Amino acid sequence: MTLLELRDVTKRYALGRLERVALRAVSLDVHPGELVAVWGLRRSGRSTLLRVAAGIEQPDEGVVRFDGRDLGGRGPGPLGSALGFCSTRFDQAHGTTVLDHVAIGRIARGAGRNAARSAASGVLERVGAGHCMGFDPRELEPAEAIRAGIARALVTEPRLLVLDEPTSGVDLLERDALLELLRSLADDGIAVLAAVGEAVGGADRMLAIGDGQLRGETVPEHAPVVPLRPRRAEPSA
Ligand SMILES: Nc1ncnc2c1ncn2[C@@H]1O[C@H](COP(=O)(O)OP(=O)(O)OP(=O)(O)O)[C@@H](O)[C@H]1O
Ligand SMILES: [Mg+2]
The missing domain is CATH 1.10.8 (Helicase, Ruva Protein; domain 3)
Incomplete structure (x- = not known):
């Protein structure tokens, strides 16, 4: 079952008299229990993708559905109830x-x-x-x-958790522990869509985004994230 579905989503912003295309015909599906990470360089469109996926902003073209329902539809949406959003x-x-x-x-x-x-x-x-x-x-x-x-x-x-850079600004030990937490939330059945700045372990799928376009998808080996532990001091002779 697809919980979140984006189909050919394009998002543009006006920049004075110019226009900036932040997302270009992005399609993706997220299923319950999946941890999907979106990674890319700065200004690649990650935050825009998450805001549109959460229904905070509407796409200029394409459609976003949550649980089969158009997020651009009338009435209260799932944001803040069945759909949780967490910015940096x-x-x-x-x-x-x-x-x-x-x-x-x-x-x-x-x-x-x-x-x-x-x-x-x-x-x-x-x-x-x-x-x-x-x-x-x-x-x-x-x-x-x-x-x-x-x-x-x-x-x-929520049934879907959308997180913008949940591992930014923390050290490696904390980062791995946070990834382990996201993995465990997904294992509890929550769909997790997270933007990250680098390839991370523990995700079911890693989507690479560049210039607003999904460039590729990696399926990392499905292994739990093993947090790094400080090395034990060598016993003295
Ligand atoms: N509200 C906005 N108004 C105008 N332009 C925007 C807006 N939000 C994003 N953009 C533009 O869209 C592009 C993608 O930005 P976005 O913030 O989605 O990327 P990002 O990968 O999250 O980048 P960052 O490294 O800043 O977190 C950028 O060129 C940005 O300037
Ligand atoms: Mg961002």
Whole structure:
């Protein structure tokens, strides 16, 4: 079953009197339980692809369907419920805790405060950021902020998670642990579409994008990401 479907999607932006084509006839399918990574150079069109895939922006040509439904259709779309979007960083929120900030997504869907907090606490634990619940979001380390952002997107129990550069600005150990988290979310049945800046392990498919066009697809060996571990000190003789 295809959960997310893009067909011949083209997206243009006006640049003064000029026009910039950010996506050119992009087609792709994402299935439940799949981790699909889109990688490319800077300005290759990754973020635009994700915004259009999440229904944040509409394509100029082509169609985007989520669960068979046109994302450009009338009525409330799945964004913020069955479709979770996470941009590069957890939003800077003033005067609240990480727990409450994550809970907001659930409150916006009609949950009471206690139920929303309980759901937020569950997803923060799930993504390995349970220790951050009481923090001010501005205190978070980069990797914690990414995990909290993922928790915020997960709190509405989405079937598709769209993430823009979830491994940027973190060291190699943290990057591999984050990839391992994305892999485990996909293994739980969530479809994950993530833009990355480099080839990564653990994805089911890697799509290369260049100048707004999908250039190729690699199917890496389906192996779990093995996080790098610091080497043990050699025992002294
Ligand atoms: N809102 C916008 N208005 C005008 N041009 C845009 C807009 N968003 C993207 N573009 C242009 O579309 C192209 C693709 O940009 P996009 O941000 O999708 O690429 P990216 O691969 O995510 O790049 P980055 O390395 O900046 O993250 C670029 O040339 C960019 O300038
Ligand atoms: Mg980008």
